[in-house]
Amino acid sequence: MTKVGIEKINFYSPDFYLDLAILAEKNQQNPSKYYNGLGQKSFCVASLDEDIVTMAVSAAKPMLNDADIAQIDTIILATETGIDQSKAAAIWVHKLLNLNPNCRAIEVKQACYSATFALQMASNYVKNHIDKKVLLIASDLSRYQQNTPAEATQGAAAVALLVSSQPNLAQIDDIAGIFTEDVMDFYRPNNCSTPIVDGKFSTQIYLKAVEKAYDHYQKQGGLAFNQFAQYCYHLPFTKMGQKAHEKIAKTTETEVDLTKVEKAMVYNRQIGNSYTASLYLSLCSAVDLRDDLAGQSLAMVSYGSGCVAEFFRLIISENYQENRPKIFNPQPFANRKALDFDNYNLFWNRIDNQADAIIPQQKSSGCRLHEIRNYQRQYQL
Ligand code: HMG
Numbered sequence: 001m002t003k004v005g006i007e008k009i010n011f012y013s014p015d016f017y018l019d020l021a022i023l024a025e026k027n028q029q030n031p032s033k034y035y036n037g038l039g040q041k042s043f044c045v046a047s048l049d050e051d052i053v054t055m056a057v058s059a060a061k062p063m064l065n066d067a068d069i070a071q072i073d074t075i076i077l078a079t080e081t082g083i084d085q086s087k088a089a090a091i092w093v094h095k096l097l098n099l100n101p102n103c104r105a106i107e108v109k110q111a112c113y114s115a116t117f118a119l120q121m122a123s124n125y126v127k128n129h130i131d132k133k134v135l136l137i138a139s140d141l142s143r144y145q146q147n148t149p150a151e152a153t154q155g156a157a158a159v160a161l162l163v164s165s166q167p168n169l170a171q172i173d174d175i176a177g178i179f180t181e182d183v184m185d186f187y188r189p190n191n192c193s194t195p196i197v198d199g200k201f202s203t204q205i206y207l208k209a210v211e212k213a214y215d216h217y218q219k220q221g222g223l224a225f226n227q228f229a230q231y232c233y234h235l236p237f238t239k240m241g242q243k244a245h246e247k248i249a250k251t252t253e254t255e256v257d258l259t260k261v262e263k264a265m266v267y268n269r270q271i272g273n274s275y276t277a278s279l280y281l282s283l284c285s286a287v288d289l290r291d292d293l294a295g296q297s298l299a300m301v302s303y304g305s306g307c308v309a310e311f312f313r314l315i316i317s318e319n320y321q322e323n324r325p326k327i328f329n330p331q332p333f334a335n336r337k338a339l340d341f342d343n344y345n346l347f348w349n350r351i352d353n354q355a356d357a358i359i360p361q362q363k364s365s366g367c368r369l370h371e372i373r374n375y376q377r378q379y380q381l
Contacts, residue, residue: 002130004123005167005314008068010328011284012058013157013271014044015335015363018344020152026341027147034152039238039265043142043155043272045339045347047362049369052079052139053092053379055158057367060097060137062328063160069097071133071164074104076122078115078138078276080188082107083352083377093137096367096379111186112234113304114138115159115276116312122163123172130165137161140275145194146348153237155272159280169287169323170298170314177217177311179209186305193352202305203240209309210244210301211251217311225252228313229296231261232282234303236273238265241282244301263289270333276304287316287324294318335364 019042020034034040046055056077064072075097077090088107108114115138122134139158144150185202188195210233214225225248233241241261249256267285268274274281279302287293293316302310317323325332339347351357357372371378 060160111304116302138276157274173313179212
């Protein structure tokens with residue numbers, strides 16, 4: 001059987017962030033509610049010249065060499081904050097990365113879950129096309145109405161994964177537990193720039209769905225819960241992952257060992273919710289911050305509102321340390337700049353559907369959106 005999975009992984013998050021103590025003061029909340037109650041320290045905020053395309057390019061570019069580019073024949077962009085109702089953002093990314101013209105380009109959507117679907121499809125594809133590679137990028141800006149409980153759980157990031165028959169970071173196991181149910185916990189109608197969210201209900205349905213996905217995984221003969229060395233969860237805020245971990249541990253009568261989740265939350269605690277990228281950012285955090293994972297099993301727990309959940313296993317490769325984000329970007333947070341509330345407000349009030357605009361330069365380096373002409377977005381590398 002051909003081994004397939006993730007060959008390399010890298011992430012990118014915007015340079016600007018808001019410390020949650022500033023938001024707490026503005027919203028008259030105790031900062032401890034955000035720091036300890038939600039388990040979040042800060043969230044990244046996209047500048048006006050940043051969008052899902054610039055973040056996707058910034059995540060993928062440092063990780064790809066000429067040989068990869070020659071072998072990539074499919075690019076999939078997973079997002080729920082698309083920039084066009086028709087054209088796939090993957091096509092802009094394809095151009096900016098200078099990929100082969102003989103390449104498929106597609107965008108996929110199902111709230112925070114779609115990157116997991118794309119990873120499964122990509123893995124099945126490379127099983128039958130062992131000389132090809134799929135570039136999968138999850139990229140999202142999470143933005144909620146201001147002065148609501150959800151505001152503290154915003155964020156932005158992209159994660160790029162190269163999927164191939166050389167799974168030098170992690171092999172993907174065939175067994176997956178899945179669960180779907182029609183619920184309205186979080187959704188964004190076409191005319192809304194921010195989602196409608198029933199926050200408390202969404203946390204309950206998240207817990208139910210991941211437990212159901214785990215049960216389905218078990219019914220197919222998957223590993224026992226205590227056989228995993230590390231767990232990565234979709235993290236709208238890190239306390240959510242902790243609650244899910246405690247819930248599955250309780251139902252399986254397994255002792256809760258939070259040391260097996262903590263390292264997978266470090267990046268998300270700083271970056272905030274990055275929707276489709278969140279689970280894969282948690283994976284970046286785990287493989288970057290742990291040096292003892294070679295040959296170990298890692299549980300991936302995916303959730304997207306609406307809702308779909310999936311529980312699957314990655315088997316970490318012996319040489320994973322050569323293919324983790326640290327290799328492509330040794331100091332991912334070195335350029336972060338703290339925002340005050342007024343500048344956060346300016347960035348939050350971005351208008352994404354302008355017909356014509358010259359976008360002010362705010363990013364100090366890398367791919368940026370510089371102009372919109374007749375609704376056509378123009379990017380600079
Ligand atoms: P809230 O009203 O701020 O909640 O909304 P709260 O008052 O229950 O407080 C939160 C926690 O802080 C509680 O802990 C409090 O006790 C604690 P818990 O009881 O849950 O363990 N707390 C404190 N702790 C320490 N010091 C204090 C203090 N005060 C209170 N002084 C909510 C929270 C998550 C609902 C809100 O932020 C929200 O609506 N967020 C957006 C929705 C969301 O993230 N849902 C998660 C599941 S759905 C999902 O993951 C999908 C999603 O990513 C979208 C997609 O799939 O596309 C969102």
